[in-house]
Amino acid sequence: MDPALNRSLVFIGFMGAGKTTAARHAAAILGVNCSDSDEIIEQQTGLTPAQHFESHGEPSFRAAEEAVVLGQLAEPPHLISLGGGALGSAAVIEALSDHTTVLLDVGLDAAWDRIQGSDRPLGRDRAAFEDLYREREAGYRELGDANLSSSDRHVVEAALPSLIALAHGTAGSLRLLWAATSDGGYPVWIGNDALSQAPWPLDESSRRFVITDSNVADLYAGDVPQASGLVEIPAGEQHKTLETAETVWEALVEQQATRADHLVAVGGGVVGDLAGFCAASFQRGIPVVQVPTTLVAQVDSAFGGKTGVDLPQAKNYVGAYHQPAAVIVDPTKLATLPPDEMAAGYAEVVKTALIGGGLLWQRVSSGEAIDEQIIRECARIKIAVVAEDERDGGPRQKLNLGHTVGHAIEAATEYRVLRHGEAISLGLLAALRISDTVELRAEVLALLAAAGLPTSLPDLDVDRVLAAIALDKKRLSGEVPFVCCSEPGEVHYGVPVEPQVVRAAVEELVS
Ligand SMILES: NC(=O)c1ccc[n+]([C@@H]2O[C@H](COP(=O)([O-])OP(=O)(O)OC[C@H]3O[C@@H](n4cnc5c(N)ncnc54)[C@H](O)[C@@H]3O)[C@@H](O)[C@H]2O)c1
Structure with a gap:
C-alpha cells in the first residue's frame, strides 16, 4: 500500500460515529498527519464545541468551524476528521470535491450510544438527536465517496487499501461501500464501467x-x-x-x-x-x-x-x-x-x-x-x-421478509413456474397479511402489480406450499418463525405464527 496521498481522506459522519478515532488509526498505519476540526477549534478558542455553543451560540461556532475546515482542506493531503455539522457549509462542500470523503455510517443507535450523557447539547435529548440524524443522513450518504458501516479498528484497517485507491484516483468515478465482516470485510465497488x-x-x-x-x-x-x-x-x-x-x-x-x-x-x-x-x-x-x-x-x-x-x-x-x-x-x-x-x-x-x-x-x-x-x-x-449478524443467528433473518412463503412456493412449483423474485412478490404479500398490516399490504400490492409482478397464483397448491414451509430450513422444533413487518423500517424476526394464520395468508394468494 502506497501511503503517499494525492488527495486528503476526509472522515465525515454524524456525531458519535467515531470519525476521530478512525482517522487517527488510519493515519497511524499510513504514517501521515491527521487533523481534527473540533480539536483545532478548541485549541484556537480554548472552548470545547459544547462550551462554544453555549457561550457564543451555534452561528458563531459554525463560522469558526467553516474557517478551520477550509484551512484543513487547503493543506497538503493528509487524514482529516470533520465535526458532524461542518457539511452545513456550501463552501466546505465545494472544497470537499477535491478530496476523498469517507462516511462513517454506523447507524443511529450506535451513534446515540456513544453520545448520550456527554456534554454535547444533543447528548441529552434522544428525540432531537434522531431528528437531526434523519435530516442529515441522506446528504451524508450522497457526499460519501466511501461508506463504512463500522469504525472498528480492524474494519478501518481492512478498508484502508480501498480508501487509498479512491484517494489516488485509481478507482475512477466508482463509489465504495465497505462490507464489514468478522475478518475485516470486503469492498463493494459501484458505478458505470x-x-x-x-x-x-x-x-x-x-x-x-x-x-x-x-x-x-x-x-x-x-x-x-x-x-x-x-x-x-x-x-x-x-x-x-x-x-x-x-x-x-x-x-x-x-x-x-x-x-x-x-x-x-x-x-x-x-x-x-x-x-x-x-x-x-x-x-x-x-x-x-x-x-x-x-x-x-x-x-x-x-x-x-x-x-x-x-x-x-x-x-x-x-x-x-x-x-x-x-x-x-x-x-x-x-x-x-x-x-x-x-x-x-x-x-x-x-x-x-x-x-x-x-x-x-x-x-x-x-x-x-x-x-x-x-x-x-x-x-x-x-x-x-x-x-x-453474519451467520443468520438473529437480525439477519430480517432479510428473509417474504422468503418463507416465497421459497415454499418456488419448491412447491418445482422452480419452473415463477422466477425467484416473482415468488418473493407473493411471499411479501403473505408476510404482510401475517403481519396484519392491511394498508401497507394494499400499498405494496399496488407497487408489485404496477411492476408487472404476480399478486396471486390461481393454480397454487396450498397444501404443497404449507408442506414446503414446514421443511423450511429455519424450522426450529416444529415451528417456523416468521419475519413480520409492522411498518416500513420496523421488521421483526422469529415471530411465532399460528398455522391457521399461515394457511389463510397462502390461501389468499390463490384467489
Ligand atoms: N445468496 C443470497 O443471499 C440470495 C439472495 C436473493 C436471491 N438469491 C438467489 O438468487 C437467485 C435468483 O437470482 P436472479 O433473479 O438474478 O436469477 P438468474 O441468475 O436466474 O438470472 C435471471 C435471468 O437473467 C439472465 N441474465 C442475467 N444477467 C443478465 C443481463 N445483464 N442481461 C440479460 N440477461 C441476464 C440470466 O441468464 C437468467 O436467465 C435464486 O436462486 C435465489 O435463491 C440468493
Whole structure:
C-alpha cells in the first residue's frame, strides 16, 4: 500500500460515529498527519464545541468551524476528521470535491450510544438527536465517496487499501461501500464501467476463472480483465443444483485451476450462489469475486456470503457461508436484462425498502424508477444487516421478509413456474397479511402489480406450499418463525405464527 496521498481522506459522519478515532488509526498505519476540526477549534478558542455553543451560540461556532475546515482542506493531503455539522457549509462542500470523503455510517443507535450523557447539547435529548440524524443522513450518504458501516479498528484497517485507491484516483468515478465482516470485510465497488475501473482485490499471481451462464456469457464474460479460464453453466434456477456444481468443479480441474486461484461469478443470483458454493468447496475454499448482472443480484444476492444450491425438496438446502473477496456492481449491465427479470428484482427492492424504511421506502413507494442511487441504498442496507449478524443467528433473518412463503412456493412449483423474485412478490404479500398490516399490504400490492409482478397464483397448491414451509430450513422444533413487518423500517424476526394464520395468508394468494 502506497501511503503517499494525492488527495486528503476526509472522515465525515454524524456525531458519535467515531470519525476521530478512525482517522487517527488510519493515519497511524499510513504514517501521515491527521487533523481534527473540533480539536483545532478548541485549541484556537480554548472552548470545547459544547462550551462554544453555549457561550457564543451555534452561528458563531459554525463560522469558526467553516474557517478551520477550509484551512484543513487547503493543506497538503493528509487524514482529516470533520465535526458532524461542518457539511452545513456550501463552501466546505465545494472544497470537499477535491478530496476523498469517507462516511462513517454506523447507524443511529450506535451513534446515540456513544453520545448520550456527554456534554454535547444533543447528548441529552434522544428525540432531537434522531431528528437531526434523519435530516442529515441522506446528504451524508450522497457526499460519501466511501461508506463504512463500522469504525472498528480492524474494519478501518481492512478498508484502508480501498480508501487509498479512491484517494489516488485509481478507482475512477466508482463509489465504495465497505462490507464489514468478522475478518475485516470486503469492498463493494459501484458505478458505470465498474469492471474496468475497480481495483482488483487479489494480486496477479491468483488467476481468474470466470463462471457465468449461457445468457450472460456473450454479453459480459469478456469484460473481466485478464481472465485465465471460463466455465459456462446453463441459465436458469433449475440448474442451481449439485449436478451443475460438479460440472463446474470438473471444468476447473480440467482448466488446471489451483487453490491459489479464484473464481469470478458474472451473472444473476443463480450464477452467484452456485459459483460462490463452488468457490467455498473447491480445494476446500478459494476466493470468489461477485459481478452481479441482474437487479436481484445487484440489490441483494451478491452480498452477504450465502452460497448454495437447491435440492428437489427445498431451495438453498445445501450450501456454505463464503464471503466474497469483492463485489463489483455496474448498473449499466441491467440495460440488457429482460423486463420480466427487472420486475423480479423489483420485488427484492420493495423487500429491502420495507426493511430499511426511511428515504428508500419514500422513493420506492412513490413509484420512482430504479437508478444507481436506489441500487446503492439497497446494497448498503443489506450489508449493514449482515454486518450485525453474519451467520443468520438473529437480525439477519430480517432479510428473509417474504422468503418463507416465497421459497415454499418456488419448491412447491418445482422452480419452473415463477422466477425467484416473482415468488418473493407473493411471499411479501403473505408476510404482510401475517403481519396484519392491511394498508401497507394494499400499498405494496399496488407497487408489485404496477411492476408487472404476480399478486396471486390461481393454480397454487396450498397444501404443497404449507408442506414446503414446514421443511423450511429455519424450522426450529416444529415451528417456523416468521419475519413480520409492522411498518416500513420496523421488521421483526422469529415471530411465532399460528398455522391457521399461515394457511389463510397462502390461501389468499390463490384467489
Ligand atoms: N445468496 C443470497 O443471499 C440470495 C439472495 C436473493 C436471491 N438469491 C438467489 O438468487 C437467485 C435468483 O437470482 P436472479 O433473479 O438474478 O436469477 P438468474 O441468475 O436466474 O438470472 C435471471 C435471468 O437473467 C439472465 N441474465 C442475467 N444477467 C443478465 C443481463 N445483464 N442481461 C440479460 N440477461 C441476464 C440470466 O441468464 C437468467 O436467465 C435464486 O436462486 C435465489 O435463491 C440468493
